[in-house]
Amino acid sequence: MDFVLARHRIVTVSLVLFGCVLVTFIGNLVSRAETPVNRVTEAHQGFQEGKCKSCHPAIWREWENSMHAKAWVDEIYQEFADQIEDRETKCDQCHAPQPILITGVGKMPKLRDEQRASGVSCLVCHLDSEGAMHGPQASAETYFHANVTNPIYTVPTTLCSTCHGQSTVPEHDQVSSFLNSKFAEGNKSCATCHMPVVNRLQSTASYESIKGRKHTWRGSRSVAQLRRAATLQLEILPEKVSVKLQSKTGHILPGGTLRTIILEAKFLSSDGAERQKEQVPISAKAQNRLLPNEERIYIFDTLSGAPGGTITVRLMYQLTPKTPESEWILMGEKTHVVH
Ligand code: HEC
Ligand code: HEC
Ligand code: HEC
Ligand code: HEC
Ligand code: HEC
Incomplete structure (x- = not known):
């Protein structure tokens, strides 16, 4: 009888121990999935696997044909950058940058280690350090990312100036001449001429057409x-x-x-x-x-x-x-x- 009871105890103790291990293991997985670092990694994976493209097909198509998508693979860029000895510190940081909400809007961008071929990608302009997407006011929610309404997108000149207006890189400065002109009056911005207004469903998961802007950035090739x-x-x-x-x-x-x-x-x-x-x-x-x-x-x-x-x-x-x-x-x- 003692023997049976002892066996019973051993089984119970093992089960409890196993349960504890399992709970700790799952707990770890869940808490890992919820850390900001992981959500940032997931956003990068999702970008690479075509998730942004499948939920935002129209914006993706526009971006894909823009010079922002080609900022790294652009042959003209590569030809000029190859002539610069310290291109990694002098040039590449704006042509394949880390997300600017993470490195600081207005601050000199930093070079990314991965996915350089995607140039100035969606993540460069939208992803924050928590893995959320910042933008103008959204009309729907998604399980894939959190939406954060951020006023810098509505009149985005400051956002653009991160790369188009660094005082140490006057060769690529369109912002300072703009700010001194009548084109900057009122709510006008770089987007007035380079991101035309459009009413549409902003994603395949949206149910309401709302005002947005085309991600075409037509310039010298148009x-x-x-x-x-x-x-x-x-x-x-x-x-x-x-x-x-x-x-x-x-x-x-x-x-x-x-x-x-x-x-x-x-x-x-x-x-x-x-x-x-x-x-x-x-x-x-x-x-x-x-x-x-x-x-x-x-x-x-x-x-x-x-x-x-x-x-x-x-x-x-x-x-x-x-x-x-x-x-x-x-x-x-x-x-x-x-x-
Ligand atoms: C499962 C579908 C889905 C996926 C995948 C997805 N999105 Fe979204 N996204 C949405 C929805 C829904 C909205 C809200 C759209 C609306 O307001 O109508 C949204 C809004 C946004 C916004 C605007 C946020 C705001 O507050 O204004 C940005 C920027 C964005 N997504 C970028 C991305 C990027 C970049 C990726 C890939 C890493 C991505 N999305 C992947 C569904 C998705
Ligand atoms: C993170 C850096 C970065 C930000 C932010 C950025 N750009 Fe650019 N942009 C670039 C780079 C790099 C190129 C050059 C790509 C090339 O030609 O190789 C470029 C090219 C362009 C072009 C030129 C297209 C052509 O045909 O020559 C336009 C127009 C443009 N950007 C507008 C904007 C506007 C408007 C904003 C703000 C909403 C903005 N950019 C924000 C880096 C940036
Ligand atoms: C502060 C961010 C930044 C840095 C640093 C930077 N660029 Fe750029 N580059 C841009 C932007 C923005 C554009 C698009 C606007 C323009 O042409 O002024 C661009 C465009 C170009 C173009 C034109 C590409 C085309 O298709 O015609 C070349 C070439 C270029 N950059 C080379 C370089 C070289 C070489 C360096 C290093 C010496 C460098 N860039 C450093 C932001 C930057
Ligand atoms: C009133 C309309 C207007 C506004 C506002 C405007 N642009 Fe432009 N942009 C143009 C036109 C037209 C061109 C083509 C002529 C040229 O290359 O300068 C152009 C060209 C460009 C190019 C391509 C330059 C090249 O040599 O490849 C870039 C980059 C650019 N704009 C960025 C910006 C940025 C950044 C802002 C905000 C500071 C801005 N633009 C505001 C009309 C505008
Ligand atoms: C150079 C910076 C830049 C890049 C790159 C960029 N966006 Fe945007 N995006 C903006 C700005 C600025 C707005 C605000 C436009 C407005 O006022 O409606 C915006 C708005 C949005 C919105 C809200 C809907 C709208 O049209 O306003 C979504 C969704 C979005 N972007 C998704 C994406 C996706 C997906 C990609 C990549 C395929 C991408 N963006 C690449 C700057 C960028």
Whole structure:
């Protein structure tokens, strides 16, 4: 009897012990899953496995085709960065950054160790140190991430300035010229021109269309955006043509230091033969970029224009110093026929 009782006790004690171990083990798992570090890791895994894409297909598609998605794989970037000895400390931190809500909005970003090919990813702009997604006001909830309403997204110039406005990197600064212009008045921001407003379901789990913004960031690769950048007006004077160029861009134009805008004046005789051609480069290198809204007059001397001849003034865009004239993009054109 004693023997039976003892066995019974042993079984009970073992079960209790086993139970304790199990509870501790599960408890550990649960508490591990809930630590912020783990939620941040899960967000990175989810991004890589296509979870953001499956719940936010429209925003994903826009981002994927933007230069933010290509900020690391971009061949032009890699070619220039390869020429820099300390690229890991001087260049790479903005082209493959850690989430900026974690490293600090407005502070110089830090280089990530993983997933560099995804450049300026969703997580770079939205993920905080707790694994939550910050954004404008949401209309629905999800089990995958917490939503945090954060006012910096509604007028996001400060967010953009983390990479587009570091005072130690003036080559990539569109923010300071913007802040000194009428384009910054009221609630206007970088998003006014680069993230057009759209009403839609923000995710496949949403049930209500609400106001959001397109994640397209059209800039130097968009003909439509380039055509909006400036206007041309001609005035024909005796033996001269006066060209009024006015910037409509919200910042210094061209916005990047690698780009050149070419103002060209061409004079053709009535039989179509080219009699004269002049080109003026406008670039950081030529130190004559246009300020926001700036109006500038260029005067071209014409040979005494015989009737039937034409004067054509064009504005063209050269992406890099290597881009051949045949690939320049037409930004605007005005023609005058001499009577
Ligand atoms: C299971 C579906 C689901 C997954 C997976 C998901 N989201 Fe969301 N997300 C939502 C829903 C639902 C909302 C709220 C949408 C609304 O307001 O209509 C949302 C909102 C957001 C917001 C806005 C938050 C706010 O408060 O304004 C951001 C940013 C966001 N998601 C980013 C991401 C990123 C990045 C990933 C991948 C790491 C991701 N989401 C994965 C469903 C999901
Ligand atoms: C974490 C850094 C970072 C933040 C934040 C950021 N950008 Fe960018 N952005 C970049 C980088 C890097 C590129 C250049 C990619 C390339 O061409 O290789 C870029 C490119 C662009 C382009 C150029 C596209 C083109 O066609 O040349 C636009 C427009 C742009 N960003 C707008 C914005 C706006 C608006 C915001 C704020 C909502 C913003 N960016 C926030 C890093 C950032
Ligand atoms: C403070 C963040 C930051 C740092 C640091 C930085 N970049 Fe960039 N880079 C940007 C942003 C933002 C853009 C897009 C806007 C622009 O062109 O000014 C960009 C664009 C570029 C482009 C144009 C790419 C294209 O497709 O035309 C090149 C080239 C480039 N960067 C090279 C470099 C090199 C080389 C370094 C290091 C010497 C560097 N960047 C450091 C933020 C940064
Ligand atoms: C360069 C920074 C940047 C990147 C990269 C970025 N977003 Fe956003 N996102 C914003 C800003 C700014 C807003 C606020 C727009 C507004 O006012 O509606 C926003 C808003 C959102 C919203 C709320 C809906 C809306 O349109 O306002 C969702 C959801 C979202 N982003 C998801 C994503 C996902 C998913 C990715 C990657 C595919 C991504 N974002 C990449 C800056 C970014
Ligand atoms: C009034 C409209 C407007 C506003 C506001 C505006 N932009 Fe632009 N942006 C343009 C136009 C037009 C272009 C194309 C011409 C050019 O490259 O400068 C452009 C081009 C760019 C480029 C590409 C430059 C290059 O050389 O590749 C970047 C980057 C950029 N903008 C960032 C910003 C940022 C950051 C802000 C906020 C500080 C901003 N923009 C505000 C109209 C605007």
